[in-house]
Amino acid sequence: MAQGDHIYCSIYNNDKPPYHHGIDCGNETVIHYQKKYKDGNDGIILWVSMIEFAKNRKIYLEKYDTFDPPIVVFMRAKQKLGEETYNIFYNNCEHFARYCKTGKPISLQVEKAKEIVVNDGITVADGLSKNLINVIISAESSKNSIHKSIEDILNFGRDKDDDDNDNSFLNLL
Structure with missing residues (x-):
């Protein structure tokens, strides 16, 4: 994995959906939407360690046919730091990661649902x-x-x- 990669892991320890998404910053850190409170209704985009992001779960790399250069992906992620407009249907962690990677905020999990x-x-x-x-x-x-x-x-x-x-x-x- 490298800076600008879209990574994800199961939110449970079973490698099955739903998945949690983030952007690899290239130095064992990740920018992602993180729950602010235990109820999970609010979120904030934070820069955390890879260990904190993964929580002992297997990390996967999302593959794209077309995507923006890694520096653009990384800069988009950094610009979103501190954002608190989480919405499970319209602005979740996958929307954030795909936006950073392609400029389009899409959640395939939401679309499938x-x-x-x-x-x-x-x-x-x-x-x-x-x-x-x-x-x-x-x-x-x-x-x-x-x-x-x-x-x-x-x-x-x-x-x-x-x-x-x-x-x-x-x-x-």
């Missing part, structure tokens, strides 16, 4: 709409049954030829 949510969301919405139609049909059927039952109760004991039974329903109470 959006795909999953959209695709699964469409499937869920489709299932919900089908269930909603069944619920509406069932409610309509129940409504018709209730109306029929009420009519039957109101007409209970009525005889077309006998007007004395008009209050038959009330007599049942």
